Amino acid sequence: MSVQVEQYKAILAELHQVTLVAVSKTKPAEDIETLYRLGQRDFGENYVQELLDKQAKLPTDIHWHFIGHLQSNKVKYIAPFVYLIHGIDSLKLLKEVDKQAAKCNRRIDCLLQVHIAQEETKFGLDATELAEVVSALPQLPNVRVRGLMGMASFSEDLAKVRTEFASLKKMYDRFAHQSSDWNILSMGMSGDYKLAVEEGSTMVRIGSLLFGARQNKA
Ligand SMILES: *Cc1c(COP(=O)(O)O)cnc(C)c1O
Secondary structure, eight states, X not given: OOOOHHHXXXXXXXXXXXXXXXXXXXXXXXXXXXXXXXXXXXXXXXXXXXXXXXXXXXXXXXEEEEOSOOOGGGHHHHTTTOSEEEEEXXXXXXXXXXXXXXXXXXXXXXXXXXXXXXXXXXXXXXXXXXXXXXXXXXXXXXXXXXXXXXXXXXXXXXXHHHHHHHHHHHHHHHHGGGOTTOOEEEEOOTTTHHHHHHTTOSEEEEOHHHHOOOOOOO
């Protein structure tokens, strides 16, 4: 069995007031059921088709978090049920979520993804783009932006990772006054969640520590 049940319980016990999103991408539905039976309801997925397949066969009270890079043309497939979209990295994408949410007669919760890593490859808004998106929110009544999401550099240099998390927390605090909906800071993965929590994370996204290593999806 690849699900690390003891590890799951240990992580839950050390997180106080921090939501654990169990990142189940590439893992079978049975692994999700194992944690579901222990009470876990928040699961994170990165790929639209895989999420649709799992959503169709798993319990309806699961909170599905979309944490991957979302293409605008795929928003319509997840709009009816997605619980929180973590990776909003352009105004264009947020406008499409707003449009699809209206069609479903719902408001969709979203996080704005900020580029904090020094690496070039990661998606996300810079500080200027973030301010632009925030100022457009009054025109997007069908989305509710709850806060920010970010990924630190994949690095052994813990001081660097900590600095990146701290910079995200700073941006999060800067916009916190703009609405009472703003109360989620999604940062921290298997390798760096402890640091992230120390720096103010309210939501961690943990995959491999719970479900074992993944095969790379090429
Ligand atoms: C895959 C993924 C995670 C989980 O990564 P682990 O290192 O396995 O914990 C978290 N966040 C995002 C955005 C991911 O793509």
